[in-house]
Amino acid sequence: MTLSCMSCAQAGTSCCKNYQVNLTTGDMHRISEFLGHQDFSTIEPPVLEDIEPKYDPDWLPLIVRPDGMVRVLKKDRERYCTMLTPTGCQLPYDRRPLICRLYPYTYTEKGIVGVDSACPISKESDCQSVLDRLDMPLEKAKKCLALIYAEFKSETFEQ
Ligand code: SF4
Numbered sequence: 001m002t003l004s005c006m007s008c009a010q011a012g013t014s015c016c017k018n019y020q021v022n023l024t025t026g027d028m029h030r031i032s033e034f035l036g037h038q039d040f041s042t043i044e045p046p047v048l049e050d051i052e053p054k055y056d057p058d059w060l061p062l063i064v065r066p067d068g069m070v071r072v073l074k075k076d077r078e079r080y081c082t083m084l085t086p087t088g089c090q091l092p093y094d095r096r097p098l099i100c101r102l103y104p105y106t107y108t109e110k111g112i113v114g115v116d117s118a119c120p121i122s123k124e125s126d127c128q129s130v131l132d133r134l135d136m137p138l139e140k141a142k143k144c145l146a147l148i149y150a151e152f153k154s155e156t157f158e159q
Pocket residue numbers: 004005006008009013014015016103104118119120121
């Protein structure tokens with residue numbers, strides 16, 4: 001965990017809290033293969049203020065299932081993601097939901113648009129260097145972005 005992430009976690013403002021982290025079928029496969037079970041996801045109504053990216057008008061139609069619900073990571077009673085441990089996410093980077101891998105970049109299908117102002121990293125003068133050190137350089141983020149939209153667009157919403 002970075003210093004910023006640790007401060008966030010201590011302040012209870014971590015990005016691993018409150019959000020509805022939407023899962024593609026690819027996410028489901030990658031995570032369940034690692035955990036050995038599927039008890040990490042749930043189907044619930046979309047909560048607009050908890051959804052990322054809120055600012056992309058094309059996003060909601062991609063993630064909402066035919067029954068009007070969304071498939072997301074489970075949260076605990078305090079609304080923390082159940083994958084979160086005191087030392088950070090229990091999932092290795094390449095098993096995390098694609099949405100988690102791309103955060104704190106902000107984006108639409110057309111490309112990366114910035115860094116989420118809710119994340120303290122965005123306030124650092126060397127923001128891009130911090131992201132590079134976190135192994136999320138812009139080029140890697142762009143590949144992740146392409147995968148997110150490709151997976152949601154080909155979604156079959158299997159359970
Ligand atoms: S990525 Fe940003 S918002 Fe998330 S825990 Fe780290 S510093 Fe906080």
